[in-house]
Amino acid sequence: MDLNTIKLSLGNLLMILFFTAGCINKTKVNDHTDTNSAITDTCKLSFNKGYEIGSNISCRSCHAQSEQRNALNLPTMRELSRMDSLKLSNFLFITKHKKNLDFFKDSPISMLRLKRIDSLSECDRKNLVHFIKEYSRTHKYILKIPNDTTIK
Amino acid sequence: MELHSLNHYAYKHNYLVNFSMTLSALIFNFSKAQNRKLSGGITCRGLRIQEVSMAGKAKELIITGDVNITLKVLELTTSGAPKLNMMMKYTEQNIANKLKGETMDYGLVLSDYDTKANKFNKNIPAIYNVRYKINYLVRLEQVKTLSQLSNNDFVLAIVDRIGLKTDKYATGGLTAHGDVPATVTYNEWCKYPNIATHEFFHTLGLPDLSGKSNSNNLMFEIASKTNNLVSNKELANMNAYLMEDVVSISEGNYSNQSFNTVKKLRNFLNNPTNGFKYNKAKFR
Secondary structure, three states: OOOHHHHHHHHHHHHHHHHHHHHHHHHHHHHHHHHHHHHHOOOOOOHHHHHHHHHHHHHOOOOOOOOOOOOOOOHHHHHHHHOOOOHHHHHHOOOHHOOOOHHOOOOHHHHHHHHHOOOOHHHHHHHHHHHHHHHOOOOOOEEEEEEHHHHO | OHHHHHHHHHOOOOOOOOHHHHHHHHHHHHHHHHHOOOOOEEEEEEOOOEEEOOOOOOEEEEEEEEEEEEEEEEEEOOOOOOHHHHHHHHHHHHHHOOOOOOEEEEEEEEEEEOOOOOOEEEEEEEEEEEEEEEEEEEEEEEEEHHHHOOOOOOEEHHHHHHHOOOOOOEEEEEEEEEOOOOEEEEHHHHHHHHHHHHHHHHOOOOOOOOOOOOEEEEOOOOOOOOOOEHHHHHHHHHHHHHHOOHHHHOOOOOOOOOOHHHHHHHHHHHHHHHEEEEHHHHHO
């Protein structure tokens, strides 16, 4: 009887240990998955990359770089840069541009640009928003001097 | 000889430094007496515009003429700049050479161009392809005091040292994107003559370039004595910046709008994060 009780207790103990180990392993696997997803979800924001995307789409054809608006009365680049980033990314690419489709319908290149904006990848979109936001933050360019002539 | 002809003559023969400087002073005094404004980074007197329409193709505008670009140089070094005139002359020619060439801008939102009246109707928007055939007359002019700077001037400040850096490299120039002023350190400018052009082109909206494939480009992020190439795309972007207000430019005598140059220069040089070292006695 005692022996059976000991056997049962040991069995229970083993079962508990087995489940506990299983849970620990599962937690570890979950942690690992989270780490992986964090690593793969990196989109390095770069002003120059954003400039390149904006230059290819040619934002400046419609949105003036200076303070003066054009005849279509579209917001300037600086006015766009003062908008909230979330608002920019949510509305700039789709809703706001659709308002002007009638005006642009006879200009194939303008239509192509609008389509290009909507087909940007998530990372390119983030970089473009970053570039637009930097317009009002006066992004600084540092010209580097090669090491052999570095001033001490 | 009319005033603008004199001015034009001075630009065309800018290798005669002393003569053109004397002539500039004469023109300046003459204009002052007539209350005629000549200052500004971008000035011009009437461009020629031609509209070309072809069946099935987008309307095209061809813009031709002379546009003056003046970059004012404020020397703020502690121990003087003996090679300043030579460096300015080199940079003047380099900027002019890099801005040469025809470019095309597609699908630009402008105002409707009335060919009969030969002017834009500012209230009616229209889309054009624009071909720029502009002859840029570049001039670097040394100024000794802030009072010689107007708020619509481009400016290049020559300093002793720039402390701001992001890595092991020292800094030879610092400029904000599409903004005035541009700055270079005197010693590095003498070693790398192209860096003043590089910094001024940031004012005209060009970004830095990185990567080995761009190492021969003028806008490469690390200074070199040999990198001096400008791509057609970069030229097109600079043309677009300089000619952005083409509707106003086409109306006759044109000076660009205010950049708020003096205030921006003061703030930029005195911003402690930029770490500028310069002769404050000269900044007056």
